[in-house]
Amino acid sequence: MNARPKSRPLITWLILSAITLAYLALDRSVDNHGTYRASSVVTTIAILLALVKARYIFREFMQVRNAPALLRRLTDLWVLLIGAALLGSYFTGLAIH
């Protein structure tokens, strides 16, 4: 644990911040001069990026990386669960309406 490079948290933070900023570009990609347009692609990517960030926060900030296997698997399962629930409800909603 103590062997961990000092810069590791900083790198994590940089990656998470970069993803956050990438969201802004993602937004621009479909909007038509300030008018928002519905896009399943953007929604899906936004959810997936959020899941990536969530897993990063679990692994690095919450230090699950060094936790017993059970907790590591459990948090991974949770990320999948959250993803399935969010994408599932979004696409179910789309299909119904």
Added chain:
Amino acid sequence: MRRADGELILFWTLPVLAVIWASAFLLFPGFTHPMSPSMTAAQVAGFYRDPAHLSRIRYSMILFNWFGVGLIPMLMLLVMQVRRMAHRTPILSYCLLGCTAGGPTVFLIADLFWLLAAFQPGRDPQLTLMFNDLAWMTFTAVVPFLIGQSLIIALAIYLDHPDRPVFRRWVAHFNVVIAAALVPAAFTGLALGGPMAWNGLLPFWVKNMAIAAWIVVMSVALGRNIYRQRADGSDQRAPEEAVAA
């Protein structure tokens, strides 16, 4: 070594309270001839509009409002008695404490609805009827804490040390009977007339007489205990003769 004894003072508030409650009860015209749930809205409105009734309703309910929580000291003295029993845990006294906190609140809500109905007797009779219904239903049907406290006192006595009981066995049996007498009142919403209506035999006469009997009998039993405990040294429980079941 005569010092002021707080428990005794609390205990002797009971007769005063009983007089106040009895007079408030008799003062309320809706109790002396209990109001039938089958009265029409016009009849109920007429009851509140009758000048002879109106002040009696207001003053009696104001009295109940002041003294509605007056029974709490007696219940707390009972909690103290339950604490003296040979139980492993204080859980039954906790139960009794819970009943003490809940019961009077319900009574005060009923009182509030009666006063509300009497405040503007000129209101739409339908509204007066509704307030009157709310008051009677709260007063009559909401007996859970009364049933609860009787059964808990009974259970506490049954689980007490059989050779040196704080209360004698018959007090427990008495409480079970009282609890049983209170149960029909919970079902009063089902009947607008007959013996199960809120002016009927079971929900009104039996229930209120049971409450009165409970207060009187438990006061006597409590008073005997308090005096006996003072006679033989306040903290010790004197061995009583074994009570035959």
Added chain:
Amino acid sequence: MSTTAAGPATPPGPPAGSRLGRVAWHWRNNPKRELWFAWYTTVIFYNIFFIVFFPVTHAQPPPHPYWSDAQVAYWFNHNHDGLLIGLAIIFAIAGMTVAQNALIAYSMRRMSVSRAFGYSYIVMYSLSAVPGLLLLCVVLSVGAMRPGRDPAQVHWLYDFAFLSYIGTMGIFLLGSLVWMLAILLDKNRVLPKWFGYLNLCNALTEVVVAPAWIFHQGVLDWNGLISWWVNMVVFGVYTGAFIMLLRTMIQREDFGDGPLPDLRKDDRAKASALAGTPR
């Protein structure tokens, strides 16, 4: 029946006779009879509560807040018997709730925290039962008892009942936080710390019900997906958890005032056989 500590005071086990015989034996000899009484009362109460509120009165899941006067009046007439019988049962048995609160207060007494925690909990929950349960029962009974009442007034009673019951769920929030704080401060290991945190989760979902005072439809109204259904699931998990944890606590109880001993594996089977509790 703690075989760990009751030791020589424990009389020989119950007779291997009928179930009734075992119950009678426990009634006379089980040193934890008061605790088991409170625990069984809690379990029985929740069972009756569920039966009365879901299938009998149809007050749960709650009907819609956006109904017209006529629809509300129809609902009362349609459920007339169920409401009056079910709520009468609640009036008769609601006193059982004090046993649950007393047992929870006892769990806090057993902890290494001030007695003030347990007493606070008892009084908080006794008072909360008035708007949180009894007013609902009174007002729904009044609404159901006179089928001919003016529909506008019936509607007022309907709003009163459900807002008092669901809108004020926040009153259970502070009690939950008191219990949480006691568990987290406790050094006697009476209840696991994760349950302390679960209390916080429960308290946080009680907050979510408050928008029921504002919305007539949607996910935040009084039978909305978020304010009622999510809240109910969380409350169900929470209640199930504490019922099982209190049961384990009673089994572990040694009537001392130090840390509560753990159940050993073989004790666990024995304890539940002795107590006759379902496994």
Added chain:
Amino acid sequence: MTDIAQAGPQPGAAGRPPGESAERPARAVPGQPDMWVLVLFEALVFTAYLAVYLFHRSAHSELFLRSQADLSPWLGTLDTLLLLTSSLFMLRCVQASRAGAFRAAMSQAFITALLGTAFLASKITEWALLVHGGHGFTSNEFFTYYFFLTGIHLLHLLIGFITIGVIICQLRRRERRSQEIVETCATYWHTVDLLWVLIFSLLYVVR
């Protein structure tokens, strides 16, 4: 849920003295394993809220998109960066405290609290701007969700300030510091961050 609590080597119940960090088992749950019940449970509860939101969003996507345009993506991004940075400092605080550098840990904890306060201020500013612009809790379905989700999240943040307070108290008392409690509280703070990341992408970014 008990399984999590029993997973892995149990850290000492009362926490270990500061010098012991080197003997920390190679694989351990940071803080009380019990806190993970809250983390995972709250994650599920929020997932339920967000799933309901996404489901209803597709029914009125026009309304949602129009209302969403009134949110400032810049403020949302700023909020996210503030919380991510606060998490970074919280992690540094935990590492410093584990290494026995309590003065450093203390200043990291204060910076975390400061960033949390900045998030709070930014959120309140955003609310004030929206209310000023005529968007309230009851204006339309989107803003109901917006104020509900950000509000309940803010409540979690306020509780997070209490946990930072607990951390600072632990770091201040010399004789009985508990690294375990510090890590438990830190886990809670990261949860606030985690939940915001989900809320941010679903309120500000999705289309």
